Amino acid sequence: MTDFDYFCEMLRTHNRIVFFGGAGVSTESDIPDFRGTDGLYTKKTNLPWTPEEMLSHHFYVEHPVEFFTLYKEREGIMLKAKPNRAHYALVELEKQGKLSAIVTQNIDGLHQKAGSRNVFELHGSILRNICQICGHIVGMEEFISLSNPIPYCPFCHKGILKPDVVLYEEALNTAVIDGAVDAIRRADMLIVGGTSLVVYPAAGFIRYFRGDASVIINKDVTPQDDFCDLVFRNSIGAILEEGVKRISQ
Ligand SMILES: [Zn+2]
Secondary structure: OOHHHHHHHHHHHOOOEEEEEOHHHHHOOOOOOOOOOOOHHHOOOOOOOOHHHHOEHHHHHHOHHHHHHHHHHHHHHHHHOOOOHHHHHHHHHHHOOOEEEEEEOOOOOHHHHHOOOOEEEOOEEEEEEEEOOOOOEEEHHHHHHOOOOOOEOOOOOOOEEEEEEOOEOOOOOHHHHHHHHHHHHHOOEEEEEOOOOOOOOHHHHHOOOOOOEEEEEOOOOOOOHHHOOEEEOOOHHHHHHHHHHHHHO
């Protein structure tokens, strides 16, 4: 039995699968990982700040013009992106009653765009923006139409909107954490895709897994490889799409 046969067998015999995804899922939709070596922000920008600093809470407060200039550039790339084979395979698994939840570190909303329902977005979503004074929520289309580069609240006209994404220095949303941990704890199979599991909080979350089938699909080696039943270095979309096709035959 090949590793791929074994993977398909796992998919067939498990019904509470959780998919834990990182940046690698989105790079297959041509959204660059800014942490990666060929990432967008490692290119020379001539700015005195690192991308991590520019996407931090204090930077949003102190340098809103530069923050939104960078944020909107990144957001534009995400809005143009389309769900890929990985997203659609997960939709199919959920429809078949096999997948109980997706836990993602991505903020691009592509799982929902593809049609997935139970998605825990650990780092929030670019699709929502919140006024920092009155709490008014602004959707994506309206947000884009607001004055450049600093988007003021269209309701109170005083507050600056903040994307509902977790910036550096900010805490994760506790309700989202609780939901994600609960889903992982109750999962019988865990598929980790597109994350090296070294950056907080990914490594911490998978500790809660108590099931008997674990799979990592990632281009690079991860510290968890030795503890998993299967490791694939292939494209996440290719493995998931083929796997779903096989069990649906
Ligand atoms: Zn407001």
